[in-house]
Amino acid sequence: MRRLRRKVYFPSIERNCWSEQRELNGDRIEVRLIVYSGVHVGGLSVTALAMIIKEFRILMPFEMDEYYRGQLFAVSETSKNETGGGDGVQVLENDDFTSTTIRPGHSITGIYTHKIYHTKSKSPWALRKIFPDAAFVLHEECWNAFPYCKTVIKNPDYMKDAFYINIESMHLPDKGHTENALDLSPALLKKREVIVIDIYDDSLLKKTDITPETDVREFQSKKTGRGKLPKDWVETTKPVMCCYKVVQVYFKMFGFQTMVEHILHKQYPRIFAKFNRELYCWTDRWYDMTMEDIKKMEKKAVEELKKQIAEPEKRGTVCDVGDKEIY
Incomplete structure (x- = not known):
């Protein structure tokens, strides 16, 4: 068995240790996940919740x-497009x-x-080879009081x-x-780091995300007459509005900061x-709805x-063995 191990020495007590042997690309590896108690790195306690914040x-x-x-329409439609074969969305409430x-200081409905x-x-x-099934089950609570919205995952x-x-999201006509x-x-x-997202920009997407039906450069609405979007649409098109989304990720698993930073920086856009x-x-x-x-x-x-979730056919985004990208 080949062991992939990164040695870290701290005068501390290990908490929440988890170790398991798994097979990856034909090799047996030992996966260890440790949260350290009482460790101080750069004056910060590792046991405290670390936080990354970006505003899109x-x-x-x-x-x-x-x-x-x-x-509201797109949330419902996307949920259906991504649900099937045991994976996807369940609505509890x-x-x-x-x-x-x-939203402290505000009464919202x-x-x-x-x-x-x-x-x-x-x-x-x-x-999927490293983590147990429970790691891939996420609970989302959302309070949509448009133009304000809060989501916790x-x-x-x-x-x-x-x-x-x-x-947290705020929508403004600017x-x-x-x-x-x-x-x-x-x-x-x-x-906070501010990242502006232009839906015209294909570079934010994978090739499989772009279809003729969802190409903003080619779509023209029959009901509104808007489209096709030019490259400088923000300056030449009316109306324009902005969705401000502040994403904060809190975690306290030692050694995960780089991975979480990459996920937040790459996947959320x-x-x-x-x-x-x-x-x-x-x-x-x-x-017209x-x-x-x-x-x-x-x-x-x-x-x-x-x-749909009980049906055998999987729908939407599926990562197969050939997709080696972790984040």
């Missing part, structure tokens, strides 16, 4: 109310809510959803309180020039770009997802 600004050619309807605590994402077949093969069956993602759309504290502003390109290219499917129509569609989709 996604520019879209919509009025605010148009985007809200399109967003979808109810109205009112809260004074979700909107739609609360609790979903479970089964992501094993959609995760890179190398990670956790992995309670495996990483428990050692990892979660917090996403071109992405609002410097603190989500009222971040001075401390968070110092850590792809996710946000792909979703919003599809939303735009589906304009003629949702443009009322909020009542969308609520009926969402209710129907919950039942469809229950059936």
